Amino acid sequence: MYFYNMKEIKQFIGNNRDRILNELFDLLKIKSVSADSSFKQDVKDAAIFLKDNFKNIGCENIEIIETAGHPIVYADKIINKSAPTILVYGHYDVQPADPIELWDNPPFDPIIKKTDIHPEGAIYARGACDDKGQMFMHLKAFEYMKKFDKLKCNIKFMIEGEEEVGSVNLEKFINENKEKLSNDVILISDTGMIANDIPSITTGLRGLSYVEVEVTGPNRDLHSGLYGGAVANPINILSKMISSLHDENNKITIPGFYDKVLEMTESERKEVSKIPFSKEDYESEIDINSTYGEKGYVTNERNSYRPTLDVNGIWGGYIGEGAKTVIASKAYAKISMRLVPNQKSENITKLFSDHFNKIAPNGVKVKVTPHHGGEAYVTQSDSIEYQAAEKAYLKAFGSKPIAQRSGGSIPIVPLFEKVLGSKSILMGFGLDSDAIHSPNEKFGLFNFFKGIETIPLFYKYYYDLWISNKNE
Ligand SMILES: [Zn+2]
Numbered sequence: 001m002y003f004y005n006m007k008e009i010k011q012f013i014g015n016n017r018d019r020i021l022n023e024l025f026d027l028l029k030i031k032s033v034s035a036d037s038s039f040k041q042d043v044k045d046a047a048i049f050l051k052d053n054f055k056n057i058g059c060e061n062i063e064i065i066e067t068a069g070h071p072i073v074y075a076d077k078i079i080n081k082s083a084p085t086i087l088v089y090g091h092y093d094v095q096p097a098d099p100i101e102l103w104d105n106p107p108f109d110p111i112i113k114k115t116d117i118h119p120e121g122a123i124y125a126r127g128a129c130d131d132k133g134q135m136f137m138h139l140k141a142f143e144y145m146k147k148f149d150k151l152k153c154n155i156k157f158m159i160e161g162e163e164e165v166g167s168v169n170l171e172k173f174i175n176e177n178k179e180k181l182s183n184d185v186i187l188i189s190d191t192g193m194i195a196n197d198i199p200s201i202t203t204g205l206r207g208l209s210y211v212e213v214e215v216t217g218p219n220r221d222l223h224s225g226l227y228g229g230a231v232a233n234p235i236n237i238l239s240k241m242i243s244s245l246h247d248e249n250n251k252i253t254i255p256g257f258y259d260k261v262l263e264m265t266e267s268e269r270k271e272v273s274k275i276p277f278s279k280e281d282y283e284s285e286i287d288i289n290s291t292y293g294e295k296g297y298v299t300n301e302r303n304s305y306r307p308t309l310d311v312n313g314i315w316g317g318y319i320g321e322g323a324k325t326v327i328a329s330k331a332y333a334k335i336s337m338r339l340v341p342n343q344k345s346e347n348i349t350k351l352f353s354d355h356f357n358k359i360a361p362n363g364v365k366v367k368v369t370p371h372h373g374g375e376a377y378v379t380q381s382d383s384i385e386y387q388a389a390e391k392a393y394l395k396a397f398g399s400k401p402i403a404q405r406s407g408g409s410i411p412i413v414p415l416f417e418k419v420l421g422s423k424s425i426l427m428g429f430g431l432d433s434d435a436i437h438s439p440n441e442k443f444g445l446f447n448f449f450k451g452i453e454t455i456p457l458f459y460k461y462y463y464d465l466w467i468s469n470k471n472e
Contacts, residue, residue, distance in 0.1 A: 006395070009456060012144045013449050021123075023053065024136050024448075027092075028110040028125040034070055034093035034165045043161050046092045047071045050139075050159055057143040059157065067169035070161030074180070077146070078154045084466040085154040086459065087183035087422070089412070090135030090190060091163035094127035095437045102439035112445065117196070117433055122442040129443035130436035134189040134429060135159060137448060141455035150456060152463040156183060163190075167412050174419050183422050184466065185385045187458065189451060190410070191428030194275060194402060196446055199393040201386065202426035204304065204405030205413060207339035207376035209349045213238070213356060214367040215331045221317075224325040232363030234331040235316045241359055242333060245309055249295035252309050252337075254355045260342040264305050271403050272300045304405035308338045334371075338407065345373035375414040377424075378405075384465040385425040392427075392457035396450060427451075427458065 013020070032046035033039040047064050050073045054062045059075035070093060078085075097107035105111045110125035123133065138157070145151045158181060160170055174181055191202045217234040218227070247253050264272075277300055283291060293302040302308075316331030318324040337348055353368040360366040379386055381403050393401040413424045429451040435441045 006453075008148060009144055009453055012148070013452060016140075017449075020140055020452075024123070024133060025110045025125075027132050027136060028123070028127055029108055031097075031108050032093050032127070032161065033096050034162050035096055040070075043070045043093060047073050047161060050092060051075075053139055054157065057139055058146040059142070065173070067162070067173060069165070069169045072161065072170070072173055073159045074157065076154070076156040077142070077151065079151050080154065083152060083154055084184040084463060085156060085182065086462065087156045087158060087181060087186045087420075088138045089186055089188045089416070089424070090138065090157075090159045091131045091161065092135065092159050093161040093164050094130070094132065095164050097126045097439075099439065104440055107439075107441075113442075115442075117431065118442070118444040118446065120445045122434075122444045123448070124440060124442045126441055128441050129430040129434040129447075130441065131163065131190045133443040133448055134451065137189060137429070137451035138187070138455060140452045141459075144452070145456050145459065150460075153459050153466075155459075156181065163412075170412060171415060171419070174416070178420060181420055183420065185462070186413075186416050186420075186422055186424040187455075188413070188424050188426050189428055189455075191406065191426045192430040192432055192434070193428055194404065195431065196444065196450075197397075197399070198276065199397045199399065199401040200275075200404040201379075201389050201393070201401045202406050202428060203381065203386070203403045204341065204378040205376060205410050206304070206307070206405075206407055207341075207343060207345050207414070208372070208374045208409050208411075209337040209339060209345045209352065210334070210371040210373060211337075211349060211352060212334050212369045212371060213332065214369070215241070215360070216329060216365045216367070217363065218327070218329055221329050222327040224327045227327055231327065232361065233327050234364055235328055237361060237364050238314070238316070238331040238333060241356065242311055242314075242335075244359060250293055251295070252307070254309075254351050256351050257307070257348065260344070260347075261307060261340055262342055264301060268305065269301070272298070272305070274402050275300055275404060303407040305340060307340050307343060310336055310338075312336050338409070339376050341376045341378040343376065345375055349373060374409050374411040375418075377410070377414045377417065379423060379425060383423065384469055385423060385462060388458050388461035388465050389425050389427055391461040392454050395457050396454040425458075427454070429454075 027049055030046045031039050031042040051062050051064055054075035059077050062075040065072045105124055107126040110123050112121040112123055114121050162168055193200045215234040215238045217232050245253055291299050297306055312334045314333040317328035318326050349370045356368050357366050429447045
């Protein structure tokens, strides 16, 4: 145990507020758009900015590591080989700012403005929340801990520059640097929380199987009068096959699809019911007259705890102006399946492919092409990292965080588990309304500074729990 004083960190933030904001602004001014090669030097400049900042805050072994794409910045502070090690992951690259004309202020010229949700003001800039602002909280939390001699855990930082383009070179890097990156837990702030007065921890992510299907009938497009009724129409058949993939209760009909899916526990359902939710607002926001989905589950269960199957695109035949009476030779669809923990992407893709081939009637040929996939992820709420995070939020926000699963996927998180064997804890401080990836992205000043307050608490509680766990 070590002494920890909440007042002290608030004082640190108070005394350094302007300087910290200026530093973040300098980082936000760098146009580190990873997707566009004309910004290659800017991306590098952001890496150099981080390198300098790591040096200023007292990190060691600071490196800019070149990859086949954009560089990774590494830094650490090892205080004691027998203490727990926390690896902080984040990214310094950003999404393109387009369409620029929809921004109220230039995207790389940060400005603070007040809003209803952010009465204290929010920083408007590309990357303010995703992920420069959230990642930078960790550097400033470290700076505080270093300066006030509060470091009890070893800390490693791995900040990449290719997250927004699929982390293409990260897998190779972590595979080749397992020892360097070895850790007890990975800490990531690249997600959100429910509201400023309702903190939450993301405890799960869905996996993904993605396939493209092709149904082929006759060897060429045919006259729908001369041949209509006598041959299988690939578009009709594909539509029929797709509609058969869900039953009347909106359950997916692929044999074995649910075999590995864990039923929700009572306590999980209770946790979901704590998330503030208005069905009316949800419906009116996207202009639908009713939600829709698997029988027996509510919306916030359907969109995170349950697997799904959706057609993402479908095409074939004549789609030009007017009418063309034709039976197309081919029909296509792209289909995604969001998976939940225990379902394996490769296995689900195979189950889909077998089933899709099996239900194809005579008269057509079927081809299934797998695209990318990824595994689901879950953190147990009885793990020490979850409990440490829960305590940290409780102390910093004054209320217990809600455990919330996300319906989306962050492929690097299961990848870390596979390669490094370590769990990640997702402590996000952004809000859904922060418009990440969209024009007018922002990050609340409250959220930014609350993050800097909460992170050292996480280290404290993690250390305490780790030690007592070890001594048991
Ligand atoms: Zn991000």
